[in-house]
Amino acid sequence: MRMSHMFLRTLREAPSGADSKGYEYLLRAGFISQLGTGIFSLLPFGKRSSEKIKKILREEMERIGGEEIEMPVVNPADIWKETGRYYSIDKEMARFKDRMNRDMVLAMTHEEAVTALARGIIDSYKKLPLLVYQIQTKFRDDPRPRAGLIRVREFSMKDAYSFDRDQEGLEKVYKDNYKAYFRIFSRTGLPVIVVASDSGMMGGKIAHEYMYLSPIGEDTIIICPECGYTANRQVARFKKELVKEEMKPLEKVKTPDAKTIDDLCTFLSISKEQTCKAVFMVGTFFNEETKEEEEKLIAAFIRGDMDVEESKLSNVTRASEIRPAHEEEIREYGMVPGFASAIGAHGDFVLVVDESVAGSSNLVAGANEEGYHYLNTNYGRDFSGGIVADIASARAGYKCPVCGKELTSSKGVEVGNIFQLGTRYSDAMGATFQDEDGKEKPLVMGCYGIGVGRLLACLAEEYNDENGLSLPITVAPYQVHLVSLVKDQQIADDIYQKLIERGIEVLYDDRKESPGVKFADADLIGLPIRITIGNRGLKEGKVEVKLRGTGEVTSYAIEDIADEVLREIEKETKKIEDNIFEG
RNA sequence: CGGGCAGUAGCGCAGGGGCUAGCGCGUCUGGUUCGGGACCAGAAGGCCGGAGGUUCAAAUCCUCUCUGCCCGACCA
Incomplete structure (x- = not known):
């Protein structure tokens, strides 16, 4: 992509209200733009990064047998009345009437829709287990959005739903998702920990949240550094030292x-x-x-x-x-x-x-x-x-419920969650299947969500320095930033062409700007590999490669540049892939 | 939904009853520069968030309203 004709404007100053570094840089580098409270547009860079995250999500969901579907954002209210959530959820769900005066809602999640689908499609245990997922817009009219993309009202979410015969099947697919999530986060480069969590409005019993530990987080995580016990404070347990003695008179x-x-x-x-x-x-x-x-x-x-x-x-x-x-x-x-x-x-x-x-x-x-x-x-x-x-709030300094050592706490952002829903929705909506014994049984369900924008926001928070973003190569909008400082465009154009032909994703700064402006923007956008074409190197027939992450600079002969860059891309990718783990 | 703050040029801000509303950055034109946010000269760009009111006169004072930000309640 040639920068001279991009739908882009980088900002020299932080827009007011950008209180965290990650958010500030996403705005300044032109990844996102705010339209209203908790409502954002993705600009070309943000869109590309978001698509890369989605690609990883798709690959990992397919890897554990997930099939992609797409359910509507607009739902008839009927199905939400069936589960009772039409009444139990308050103003957070946007409601309206269609022209026939029917009650409609904007789906804030898709348990109802997917259960409605399942009851029409799944009739026999022979089809089970099943796992479907979608990447779809959610609208939640949050009373207080904040911190840029961390907490918004409209967002894109990967949500998956599993259907099983029994608890045992659910536990297996739950475990699959549990591992897939670690693979997903590690492939994006985001460090997360998993914590036991509250199931909130989702219902169900067992639930885990994937937390990116950061001061910008709104959740408090209770952690045992000794044995690894972790839980959201909403559900965190701790050892209470209780003394029972002989009762004295009142x-x-x-x-x-x-x-x-x-x-x-x-x-x-x-x-x-x-x-x-x-x-x-x-x-x-x-x-x-x-x-x-x-x-x-x-x-x-x-x-x-x-x-x-x-x-x-x-x-x-x-x-x-x-x-x-x-x-x-x-x-x-x-x-x-x-x-x-x-x-x-x-x-x-x-x-x-x-x-x-x-x-x-x-x-x-x-x-x-x-x-x-x-x-x-x-x-x-x-x-x-x-x-x-147990209704007590855990805090740092209390004793671990598992090993008894002292607990610590940390702030965290919830970037993903997995729930064992059980039969809460299938019961309510009559989504049953015929089991081997001939009996009708409710489907045993699980649901699994990851917010795409929130993940991007966390990555921006994790990967930045005083000059701008420095996203991992797996999620950066482009792999290479080609910066030309020479008047003769032909040389740069040729290199650009050559890189493109080799399948490299190149952002080409062909603007008529001073070197300082170009370098500052390159640092701000923070693509992992920067190629600089300048007279300094050209005299010897060389161009320069600089890595955003380490600042390391190497010069290569022009004819070798495509090969060398491919090698760097591979190295950067390998750095991430070597760290993929499953929890 | 409570408390606080703020809406003036694309972005960041100043001006707080009285001439034609300013500054920095950005933008446009011409020229000089060209390896870390260049320089010179010229220019464009505003219903001062909106509606009412007070006044000879309102960006400025008053009332209402809309929008955004922060804190809390809330929430994935």
Whole structure:
């Protein structure tokens, strides 16, 4: 491609709002352009890189038996009503009516569409297992897009769906995808770790996320450097040191103004581990009978030294949404904010007790009376029932649930995820097959997603320096940047031609610009191999090859240049391929 | 959806009731340069986000609105 006629404008200054290096360079180098909040165009460079990522995605999906399909972005609302997600998902899903006044949605994912397909196509166990995938636009009306391509509203995603007879089959294909994902990320050059994750709106039980660790990430990852345990904080476990001792008699004490755990500990001269903390939320629940959403108070109790992880809380209570409760909502059930406990509470609320409270003895808890607490409260004796579960938020410094060593934490960007969906969608939509025993059974499903743009954004974040991008050769828009500094275009044109004929992807800077401008743009765009044609080398019949990654410079005779560049391309590619791994 | 900030030339910004709205970069024309964001000369480019209002006079003050950015709630 000749730069003199490209649909491109590089920027000398960072557009305002570009807060990360990767995002800044993608904008400045002309990979992307913003059209609205969370809505971007891909310019020629961005499009080419994106296509290279897609090619890798296709190759790796085909490698594990995936077949490419394409499902519509516009879905009739009916199928979303069948699974209930039409109601359980809020404003994040864009909805509209067609001319016949039918409800339509913009698909934010394709479980419904693919399940609708499957129920028409899969009838027998003999066809199973099956794996289909697509690379398709998703629209999610995110309330707060940010950080350039990291979190957007419209994006291209590779989403795959598997169908199996049983859990065993699902686990096999899940493992295939698990490995394929590592191959995919390593082929793009992006370092990732896999973490156990929350299944969120997808439903299902087992799920993993592929995380690119970076300060620009929005997720917090809990990591055990000792044994390798990793999990998204939303689900991360840790070892709780619990002390069970003989129960002492309940005792009410005066604790004026001790509304917080800190105040309470100071006042009574005790440690946080000896207290029980109350956290009140209001959850939205879907009532199966009335088919209506309803709100209910959730009263969660946890040992005073820990915090409640809201995603865990919403998981164990099966609330679709969760928000902090107002004071009146709490008092309605006989509990007094600041001095609250479950003791003496009444009415129909959801009680959740963290293991740390259920497993400890003689904790100090509120007396549900202004200015009073109880000493020696014990779950099972003084209050009982509800859900006993792990709802505690893990953090660095806590102990690993596996090996007991100290955990650390890191920020990460989720670039891919895999879910074992089970029969959640096939049950809801009646997608069944006839098994060997003649019985109709629901298909056992899994789904597997990778965001293309987000992956590109992470790569830009990982591969840059003070001069610009430096993407790996597998995803760079072109392999070679041919920079001509000589007036006589013929020599450069000839070399350009020769490289093209050898199948090399060349970006040819044939613009009438000063050397400084050309070099600066070359660094900014950051193609892995730069060829410079200048009078300096031409005197000896040579041109210069510079590697963007290392800065290494070598001169070659003009007649050898195509061969040498091919050799460099091979070397750069091999660097990536030697590091392909499957987890 | 709450809190904060901002919309003035393609990009980055200045100007905050009073003449024809500026600066840097970029763009165009001519010339000189030509291995790390060159120089000289000339030029083009604006409904000051939009709508109302106050005023003799509004980019500037007021009201409403739209859009974008950051933080939070939220989310893959």
